[in-house]
Amino acid sequence: xxxxxxxxxxxxxxxxxxxxxxxxxxxxxxxxxxxxxxxxxxxxxxxxxxxxxxxxxxxxxxxxxxxxxxxxxxxxxxxxxxxxxxxxxxxxxxxxxxxxxxxxxxxxxxxxxxxxxxxxxxxxxxxxxxxxxxxxxxxxxxxxxxxxxxxxxxxxxxxxxx
Numbered sequence: 584x585x586x587x588x589x590x591x592x593x594x595x596x597x598x599x600x601x602x603x604x605x606x607x608x609x610x611x612x613x614x615x616x617x618x619x620x621x622x623x624x625x626x627x628x629x630x631x632x633x634x635x636x637x638x639x640x641x642x643x644x645x646x647x648x649x650x651x652x653x654x655x656x657x658x659x660x661x662x663x664x665x666x667x668x669x670x671x672x673x674x675x676x677x678x679x680x681x682x683x684x685x686x687x688x689x690x691x692x693x694x695x696x697x698x699x700x701x702x703x704x705x706x707x708x709x710x711x712x713x714x715x716x717x718x719x720x721x722x723x724x725x726x727x728x729x730x731x732x733x734x735x736x737x738x739x740x741x742x743x744x745x
Contacts, residue, residue, distance in 0.1 A: 585613040589675040592737070593701075597668035598640075599658070601650060608639055616676040625673065625693040625702070632669035637662065667700075674701035678709065687713040700729075704738065 590613045595603035602608055615635050619628050640648050640660050649657040680686040687710045694702035706714055707722045714722075730738050 585616045585675045585679060587613055589678065590672065593671045593674050594668070596734070597664065597671055598660070599650065602640075602643065605643065608643070611635060611639055612672045613675065616673070619676075623689040625689070625699070626697060629666070629669050629673060629697070629699070632672050633665045636665050636668055636672065670699050670701050673699070674704060677701055677705035680705075682709045684713065708739070
């Protein structure tokens, strides 16, 4: 089961509060993950998520893909924004997987082949008993260099540990 609040949080970072709380936006992304969960072809799932996000944004924002704000400045979403956002949207699925050796291997392979930040995050949070100490240190260095301090608490504690 994909946690909708975790999906909204994952999308909020890339699309803001208005879109992430829009009825259907997070639900559609979660539905895609729920249908795909038994398969472990995460690269294909990531591409499908990019397609879903593009279509959902186009449907809600039109061809300009711009979201007007209260202060009159629009935020335009680019196709180049979608791979990172799609990766973030995969986190609720990765986090929901049972932390066993099979899932560890699949996530670890996906992380190494795609540089998936969500797979890396899940490995760090849920698979510590499988993660070599050197890789744990490597992940901590990547996080310290790439996660803004204001997002660090959320990165380390998504708030739904089973």
